[in-house]
Each structure stands twice: as structure tokens, then as C-alpha cells.
Amino acid sequence: MDSHIQGLLERWLDPKGLSVVAGVLVILCVLVAKRKALSFIIKSLSRNKVRTILTGISTFMLVMIITFIWTVLHMLDLMTAEKTKDLKVLVTEKWSARGQMPYSYARDMEDGGARRPGDVKPQDSMAWAFYIGTLDASKLTRENFAFFFCMDPTKFPTMMDSLEDFTLAEMAELHNSIKLMKADKSRIMLGVERMKALNKTVGERIKLTSLNYKDIDLELEICGTLPKGRYGQAGVMNLDYLQDALDAYSRTHKGEKHPMADKVLSLMFLRTEDMGSFQLLAGQIASSGLFNNPPVKVETASSGVASFLDAYRDLLWGLRWLLVPAILATMSLVIANAISISVRERRTEMAVLKVLGFTPGQILGLVLGEALLVGMAGGTLSSWLAYIVINGIYGGLPFQLAWIPVFRIPVNALWWGPLVGGATALAGSILPALTARNVKVSEVFAKVG
Amino acid sequence: MFLRKFASWLLSSLIFLLLSVPVLLGILIGFVVLLIIVGVTLLPAVLRTPINLGPPPSAHAFQPLIILPIGLGFFALLFLSLLLLGRVPVGYNLRNLLVRWRTTLMTALAFTLIVALMTVMLAFVNGLYRLTGNSAQPGNIVILADGALDESMSSLGNASSTSPIYLLNQEQRQYVASDEHGEPLVSLESYIVAAQQVQDPQGRSKRRFLQIRGLTEPAMTAQVHGLSLYPGGHWFSQAGVQPIGRLPNGQETSEQAIQAVLGEGIARVMGADLYQRPLQPGDLFEVGTHKWVVTGIMESAGSTFDSEVWAKMQIAGPLFGRENWTTCVLRTSMPEHSKEFADALTKEVKNPAIKAQTEVEYYDKLNTTNQQFLVAIIVVTAILAVGSIFGIMNTMFAAISQRTKDIGVMRIIGFSRWQMLFSFFLESLFIAAIGGILGCALGYVANGWSASSIVSGGAGGKSVVLKLIVDGPLVASGMLFTLTMGALGGLLPALSAMRLKPLESLR
Numbered sequence: 037m038d039s040h041i042q043g044l045l046e047r048w049l050d051p052k053g054l055s056v057v058a059g060v061l062v063i064l065c066v067l068v069a070k071r072k073a074l075s076f077i078i079k080s081l082s083r084n085k086v087r088t089i090l091t092g093i094s095t096f097m098l099v100m101i102i103t104f105i106w107t108v109l110h111m112l113d114l115m116t117a118e119k120t121k122d123l124k125v126l127v128t129e130k131w132s133a134r135g136q137m138p139y140s141y142a143r144d145m146e147d148g149g150a151r152r153p154g155d156v157k158p159q160d161s162m163a164w165a166f167y168i169g170t171l172d173a174s175k176l177t178r179e180n181f182a183f184f185f186c187m188d189p190t191k192f193p194t195m196m197d198s199l200e201d202f203t204l205a206e207m208a209e210l211h212n213s214i215k216l217m218k219a220d221k222s223r224i225m226l227g228v229e230r231m232k233a234l235n236k237t238v239g240e241r242i243k244l245t246s247l248n249y250k251d252i253d254l255e256l257e258i259c260g261t262l263p264k265g266r267y268g269q270a271g272v273m274n275l276d277y278l279q280d281a282l283d284a285y286s287r288t289h290k291g292e293k294h295p296m297a298d299k300v301l302s303l304m305f306l307r308t309e310d311m312g313s314f315q316l317l318a319g320q321i322a323s324s325g326l327f328n329n330p331p332v333k334v335e336t337a338s339s340g341v342a343s344f345l346d347a348y349r350d351l352l353w354g355l356r357w358l359l360v361p362a363i364l365a366t367m368s369l370v371i372a373n374a375i376s377i378s379v380r381e382r383r384t385e386m387a388v389l390k391v392l393g394f395t396p397g398q399i400l401g402l403v404l405g406e407a408l409l410v411g412m413a414g415g416t417l418s419s420w421l422a423y424i425v426i427n428g429i430y431g432g433l434p435f436q437l438a439w440i441p442v443f444r445i446p447v448n449a450l451w452w453g454p455l456v457g458g459a460t461a462l463a464g465s466i467l468p469a470l471t472a473r474n475v476k477v478s479e480v481f482a483k484v485g
Numbered sequence: 486m487f488l489r490k491f492a493s494w495l496l497s498s499l500i501f502l503l504l505s506v507p508v509l510l511g512i513l514i515g516f517v518v519l520l521i522i523v524g525v526t527l528l529p530a531v532l533r534t535p536i537n538l539g540p541p542p543s544a545h546a547f548q549p550l551i552i553l554p555i556g557l558g559f560f561a562l563l564f565l566s567l568l569l570l571g572r573v574p575v576g577y578n579l580r581n582l583l584v585r586w587r588t589t590l591m592t593a594l595a596f597t598l599i600v601a602l603m604t605v606m607l608a609f610v611n612g613l614y615r616l617t618g619n620s621a622q623p624g625n626i627v628i629l630a631d632g633a634l635d636e637s638m639s640s641l642g643n644a645s646s647t648s649p650i651y652l653l654n655q656e657q658r659q660y661v662a663s664d665e666h667g668e669p670l671v672s673l674e675s676y677i678v679a680a681q682q683v684q685d686p687q688g689r690s691k692r693r694f695l696q697i698r699g700l701t702e703p704a705m706t707a708q709v710h711g712l713s714l715y716p717g718g719h720w721f722s723q724a725g726v727q728p729i730g731r732l733p734n735g736q737e738t739s740e741q742a743i744q745a746v747l748g749e750g751i752a753r754v755m756g757a758d759l760y761q762r763p764l765q766p767g768d769l770f771e772v773g774t775h776k777w778v779v780t781g782i783m784e785s786a787g788s789t790f791d792s793e794v795w796a797k798m799q800i801a802g803p804l805f806g807r808e809n810w811t812t813c814v815l816r817t818s819m820p821e822h823s824k825e826f827a828d829a830l831t832k833e834v835k836n837p838a839i840k841a842q843t844e845v846e847y848y849d850k851l852n853t854t855n856q857q858f859l860v861a862i863i864v865v866t867a868i869l870a871v872g873s874i875f876g877i878m879n880t881m882f883a884a885i886s887q888r889t890k891d892i893g894v895m896r897i898i899g900f901s902r903w904q905m906l907f908s909f910f911l912e913s914l915f916i917a918a919i920g921g922i923l924g925c926a927l928g929y930v931a932n933g934w935s936a937s938s939i940v941s942g943g944a945g946g947k948s949v950v951l952k953l954i955v956d957g958p959l960v961a962s963g964m965l966f967t968l969t970m971g972a973l974g975g976l977l978p979a980l981s982a983m984r985l986k987p988l989e990s991l992r
Contacts, residue, residue, distance in 0.1 A: 097872035350936035
């Protein structure tokens with residue numbers, strides 16, 4: 037629980053979080069200091085409410101799409117960004133993508149293949165197998181099918197990702213479920229969305245027919261839930277329980293081993309202190325005789341994830357470099373159009389302001405301020421609403437990409453909205469603002485006359 | 486005050502709409518006639534056409550062949566009705582668009598960007614649908630192990646059973662089609678995903694997941710899947726290996742290389758890393774601890790096999806821990822009854838227990854990813870559309886407020902309220918149409934681009950290299966979309982123009 041709070045604090049106290057807080061403070065100070073100008077801008081905007089509202093809604097919608105796309109890209113960037121400290125290391129089968137390593141690898145790899153004094157040992161580790169089962173083998177539909185991470189449940193709080201998205205109550209439930217799973221290996225945790233699809237509740241027992249371990253059908257008891265979001269559709273099962281079932285198979289089949297008995301381990305995660313330790317660890321495992329049948333590949337988790345996401349590279353490139361710029365350009369165009377029209381309609385007003393003593397710079401500021409206010413307001417409302425509503429109701433953006441079922445809108449979205457809305461408004465209003473600045477009093481009044 | 490004004494505006498708009506019932510009725514009758522014509526002539530043809538032969542598979546996702554002619558016909562009819570039924574001042578509108586060319590251009594440009602984006606995104610999904618649609622052969626039945634969600638989870642028995650028809654009994658065998666030599670058209674296959682070590686452009690080591698299909702009779706498998714080799718290549722031999730002789734650096738070696746046949750998509754991708762050109766017969770590459778030699782390149786563009794490497798099962802399987810057949814594909818002699826035959830096989834074959842399905846059904850299930858992308862694109866496009874609709878609404882409201890005097894003059898010289906309404910409505914449609922045409926043209930640039938992706942039925946999935954396809958229905962969708970945006974964005978401002986009172990607007 038402490039680590040959860042620590043995570044939240046770290047997130048807000050990192051340079052990015054601090055710069056956001058500083059930025060908000062600066063804007064508030066400027067608004068207080070220039071409240072007369074602000075009130076003038078608001079009055080100008082409220083004179084044509086329809087136009088202001090239409091421009092605001094337009095910005096709102098387009099910023100929402102940008103928020104969604106950046107949410108996906110941000111999470112993938114985080115997953116594939118190389119860290120220098122507190123590294124997660126991924127160990128997989130070297131030549132096959134299926135990952136079918138013997139269970140013995142898990143025990144030996146907990147020490148990172150250390151055999152000499154001075155060898156590096158991982159700070160933590162987690163072994164993964166996958167179990168896919170159905171409640172009704174005669175009716176293979178998505179509704180009666182469940183996917184499990186088979187692992188040591190006590191590793192969940194220290195090794196799994198996205199725990200910072202859990203609330204304190206969810207963390208408390210997680211710890212309680214882990215205790216129950218330790219007491220009885222047949223107990224499982226199930227994501228709330230999957231549990232709803234299966235129409236089951238906590239405390240119920242279920243029998244699953246395996247789809248990836250032939251004849252290994254398991255009886256399980258649901259002892260807790262995993263919250264909506266990353267784990268909402270998944271389940272967690274004790275790896276020992278699966279291994280026990282595979283061992284039991286040989287007892288009921290005249291000593292014949294199950295075909296998957298020595299292929300249960302799909303992935304192994306290790307945690308190391310820094311890049312130096314990772315390199316030593318990778319060397320130890322690669323040179324160890326314990327892990328060469330089948331041989332294994334040791335890489336940072338970010339590098340491993342990048343390999344798995346490689347199939348989507350063109351799609352992600354398109355999102356990043358085609359869709360987002362085109363939407364930003366559209367937003368700038370919409371705002372530029374609205375502000376240009378507004379400036380054209382108010383040439384006389386600008387001339388009067390000049391006669392009253394407003395400098396060209398002040399008129400420029402007025403027009404830019406109007407655009408900035410509409411853009412920032414639309415953008416802020418959009419990304420803040422997306423953050424609250426999408427995360428609150430759906431537990432994140434429901435878009436299945438590879439193994440990721442949902443993308444939680446990051447806290448950074450709270451500054452993306454105002455920034456994107458403001459920046460595109462500024463870009464779109466520069467030319468109209470310069471036109472307003474250069475309005476010639478004599479020309480305007482000559483026409484009026 | 487505001488509410489009272491709004492209520493009065495709403496009431497007068499409703500009265501106007503009631504008064505113009507004859508016009509609307511005319512449009513409606515035309516629309517229904519068009520619907521009947523389309524229904525009678527096109528719909529049965531579309532429904533009769535099998536998925537893998539007829540219209541582009543995108544038709545099954547959003548049925549453009551039905552919706553598009555109706556939609557575009559509706560807009561065409563609307564234009565014609567307006568021009569024929571009344572004196573709409575079209576010339577005035579066109580002149581105004583030219584005079585306010587900056588605003589017109591900027592608004593049209595916003596449409597252009599949105600429509601171009603939509604076209605490119607849908608071209609991607611279109612390519613995915615075309616890919617899965619083209620991979621299925623009529624009359625083919627795919628057999629996987631019972632309960633297997635995809636090929637990677639299936640196990641049909643040890644690969645030592647090389648007789649391709651071992652699963653079937655004598656009675657079942659008589660329904661299997663044969664080739665010209667009397668050999669049954671059956672292919673036993675093993676789907677393997679291997680990890681290949683490659684270097685990225687920065688020289689860093691990374692992994693590529695490579696799809697290998699282990700086979701025994703490549704020529705037969707190709708015949709079953711309707712594939713052939715490009716000239717200059719040949720299928721791998723019975724041995725499945727050949728001596729390398731001389732390495733690319735000129736060094737002599739006694740090493741053997743595993744023979745492989747490649748889809749042209751993967752040949753292009755792998756060749757780019759090694760030789761900066763697509764791989765050709767005779768080229769060497771490495772997977773696992775072995776060297777592989779290309780013996781042929783398949784004409785596989787537009788199918789899932791485009792991303793596969795085919796090799797001798799008994800050699801490739803053990804290298805990657807796969808000792809079982811995963812898939813059996815057979816061609817029935819009665820394609821029209823392939824569904825019944827597949828169901829019968831599922832019931833009758835028990836050792837091992839299997840799930841047989843037509844290849845069309847199998848590839849339809851792989852469309853889960855495509856449908857998900859399609860839904861995501863529709864959501865993105867819808868939100869973008871709302872943004873753009875408000876954009877054009879803004880422009881049109883501004884156009885009206887700038888031209889209140891014009892409207893007053895026209896009303897005084899005899900133009901009626903509804904003519905004013907349609908005049909401004911047409912103006913917004915015109916801007917949208919210009920933007921849409923440019924957007925479709927811009928989006929068409931993406932036609933033929935290659936992209937990588939995954940097709941999946943919910944579990945596992947296949948890496949594929951697809952081509953973006955901008956076809957007629959897609960362009961028509963873009964135009965329909967842009968005109969709908971223009972219509973929705975232009976309606977409210979046009980109604981407000983209609984409401985203007987001549988004398989008040991001249992003050």
C-alpha cells in the first residue's frame with residue numbers, strides 16, 4: 037500500500053509533473069494580474085455566443101481524439117522505453133515465439149544462474165505460464181472462455197505492471213486475495229469484466245476445460261476480483277496448481293508424462309538494479325549450462341515488448357505521424373477560420389479601439405487571447421472529461437492491441453488538453469491577429485463614411 | 486429572452502417545413518423509387534455472391550454497395566429537385582464562395598483532411614478484409630484439433646504420420662477432390678512461429694517473429710491453397726536441405742542449408758535487412774542456428790500466406806519444438822456442400838477429436854481484429870466529423886451574418902424563404918463536396934501502400950503484410966460522408982437565413 041502512495045507521489049513529483057504544476061501556477065498568476073484584460077476578452081467572446089460555442093465544441097471533439105491516440109502511443113512508448121535503473125528483464129525461449137520452457141528453469145532462474153561468488157542475483161523474479169479454459173467445451177464462445185496468468189500470486193504486487201492505477205481499496209482487496217490464494221492453491225482471482233461475462237461471483241467454484249493443456253481440466257474457486265482496466269478481462273492462477281495438475285496426469289496415465297509437462301513456462305521476469313547488473317545477469321544466464329535446452333533469450337522487458345509490438349509498427353507510425361498531425365492541422369484550420377471571420381466582422385471595432393488608445397500589440401493580444409481562451413477551455417474540458425469519464429466508467433480506453441485490452445488515460449492527459457487546445461488555437465489565430473493588429477483607422481472609417 | 490427567441494425560431498422553422506411538404510414529398514418519392522431500383526437490381530446480386538468471389542470484403546463490413554448508391558442518389562436527387570423545382574440563386578452562391586475564397590478554402594481544407602484521413606484508415610481495414618477474404622478457397626475445409634482457437638494451439642498428431650489423408654476413413658475420402666494425377670487434394674501443415682534475430686537500422690539486435698509452415702508436399706499444399714511460384718523458383722525437395730557450397734563472402738563450406746519457399750511479402754521484408762532488395766531464389770538467410778536457402782518465391786500477394794516461410798516439416802518442426810501437425814486443409818469434390826461435409830467430419834472423426842470448418846468460415850473468424858479496427862475507425866471518424874460539422878456551421882453562420890443585407894434584398898425582389906434556405910444549404914454542400922473530392926484524391930495516394938498488421942480471431946493471430954486498398958465503394962463512402970457532414974453543418978445556418986425578415990435585415 038505504501039508503494040502505491042509512493043508511486044502516486046513519484047508520478048506527481050517527477051520533473052514533468054512539477055512543470056505542469058508550475059505552468060498552472062504561472063497561468064493563474066497571469067490571470068490574476070491581467071484580470072481586466074481577461075474580462076475584456078470574455079466580454080468579446082460572449083458577444084457572439086454561437087460562434088464561441090461552435091469553435092469550442094469543435095476544439096473539444098478534436099482534442100478528445102488526440103487524447104485517445106496519445107493515450108495509446110504514450111502507454112506503448114512507456115512500455116518500450118529503455119530504463120537505466122530498476123530494470124525489468126524478460127527471459128524467453130530463444131528461437132520460438134511460443135515459449136515452452138521447463139518448470140525447472142523458474143527455480144534456477146530466481147538466482148539468475150549465479151554460481152560463483154560475486155555473481156549478480158536478481159532483486160526479484162516472476163514466472164509466467166498461460167492457461168486458457170472454457171466453462172463449456174461444446175460451446176466455444178468468448179462469453180464462456182477465461183485466460184489466466186499462472187504465477188506465484190505473492191509476486192503480483194511487486195512484479196506486475198499498472199498497479200499504480202489500482203485504488204487503495206483495490207490494492208487492499210488484492211492483498212487479501214493473495215493471502216487466500218496462498219492458503220489454497222485452487223483459488224483464483226478473476227477480472228471483474230470477465231467475471232461478469234462468465235456470470236460468476238466471488239466464492240463460486242468453476243470447472244474449466246483447458247484449450248491449451250489437453251486433458252488438464254481444473255476446478256477452481258474464485259476468491260477475489262481484479263479491477264477494471266488492464267486486468268479486467270484476465271485471471272490469476274497459482275502456477276503450482278497447474279504444475280500439480282500436470283504431475284497428477286502421469287499418475288493417472290500409467291506414468292506417461294503430459295506432452296506439455298516440460299514446456300509449461302512461457303516467460304520469466306527478473307528485476308535488476310541497473311543496466312550494468314542486467315548485462316552481467318544476461319551473461320550469466322547465457323553461459324549457464326542450466327538454460328540451454330531449449331536455449332533462452334535474455335533482454336530488457338522494454339526490448340521484448342517492442343519485438344512483440346513490431347507487427348503493429350506501421351499502424352502506430354500512421355497514428356503518430358499521419359493521424360495526429362492531420363487532426364492538429366484541422367483544429368488549427370477550424371480555429372483560424374472562426375477567428376478570421378471574427379476579425380473581419382470587427383474591423384470597425386478594432387479601429388475604434390485604436391482611436392481610444394489601444395496599441396497594436398494590445399489588439400494583437402486581444403485576438404490571440406480570445407483564441408487561446410476558447411482553445412484552452414475546449415481542450416481542458418475535453419481531456420479532463422475523457423480522463424474522468426473513460427477511466428471512471430470503462431477503466432480505460434477499450435481498444436485491444438496485442439495483449440493489452442484497455443489503455444488507461446494517463447494523468448498527463450490533464451495537461452495535454454489545455455496545451456494542444458491552446459497551441460493549435462495560437463497557431464491558427466496568429467495570421468488573423470496580425471491582420472487585426474494592422475487595421476488602419478483611416479481606411480476603416482473611410483469605408484464606414 | 487434567449488429561450489423565447491429560440492422557441493420562436495423553432496416554431497417558424499417548423500411552419501416552414503410544413504409549408505414545403507410538396508417539395509419534401511417529391512424528394513421522398515424520388516428517394517423511395519431509387520431505393521426500389523437499387524433493391525431490385527443490386528441487392529439480390531450482392532446477396533448471391535459468395536464472400537470470396539464477389540464484391541470486396543469491405544462490403545460485408547459496412548455494405549457500401551447498398552448504402553452508397555442510395556446515399557449518393559439521394560444527394561443527387563436533392564440537387565436536381567432544388568434546381569428544377571425552384572429559382573435557387575445558385576450563381577449568387579457560387580460568386581459568394583469565390584469572393585470569400587479564403588474562408589471557402591479553409592473550410593474545404595478541413596473537410597479535405599478529415600476525408601483523406603478517413604479514406605486512408607478505411608483503406609487499411611479494406612486491405613485487411615481483402616487479405617482474409619482472398620486467403621480462402623471455395624470448397625476448402627480447414628481441420629484443427631477440437632477446442633483449438635487457432636492454428637498455433639492445434640495438435641492433430643505426430644508429424645511422423647505423413648500420409649495426408651490419414652485422418653479420414655474410406656467413405657469420407659470419396660468426397661475429397663483429386664488433382665489431375667488422381668492424388669487427393671489434401672495438405673497437412675504445421676504452423677510454427679519462430680523468433681529470428683535481426684538488426685534494426687541502428688544496428689541493435691531485435692527479434693522478428695517469423696511464421697513458418699512445415700509441410701511435406703509443398704506443390705500439393707500450394708495447389709490446395711491456390712498458390713503458385715514466380716518463374717525461376719522451385720518447391721523445396723523431398724530432402725528439404727541442400728549443400729550451400731559457397732557463402733556470399735566467397736568462402737567454401739560443406740554446411741547444409743534448409744530449403745524454403747517464401748511469400749513475396751516476407752521476402753521483401755527480410756530482403757530489406759540483408760540485401761536491401763527482396764530475397765530471390767538462391768539467397769541465404771538465418772533463422773535459429775541454421776542457414777536457410779530460398780528456392781522459390783510464391784505469388785501470394787493479398788493473402789495471409791504472403792507473410793509465411795514454407796519448409797520441410799520434419800526438418801523445421803524439431804528446430805522450434807513443434808513435432809505435431811497443426812492443420813489439415815482439404816478440397817471437397819462438392820464445394821456447394823462443403824459446410825455439411827465439414828460438420829460431418831467434426832462429428833465422425835474422433836481420433837484425434839477435430840473441428841472442421843469451411844475455409845471461408847475460418848478466415849471470417851480471423852476478421853475479429855479487422856472488425857475491431859473498423860469500429861475504432863468509425864468512432865474516430867465520427868468524433869472528427871462532429872468537430873468538422875461545427876466548423877462548417879461556424880463558417881455558414883458567419884457567411885449569413887455578413888450577408889444579411891443581401892438576403893433582405895433577395896427577399897424583396899421575390900425570392901421566397903425556402904429558396905433562401907436551399908441557397909445557403911447548397912452552399913455548404915458545395916464546400917463539403919469540394920473538400921471531399923480533394924480528400925478522396927489525397928486519400929487515393931495511399932492506394933497500394935504496404936503495411937504490416939495482425940489478423941486474429943481473438944487468440945494468437947497471424948502477422949501479415951497487407952496492401953492498402955482505396956476502391957470505388959471507399960471513395961463513394963468518403964463522398965457520402967463529406968456531403969452528410971456538409972448537410973448537417975449547413976442545415977441550422979440555412980434555417981437561420983430563411984428566418985431573416987427582409988426589412989429588418991436591411992436596417
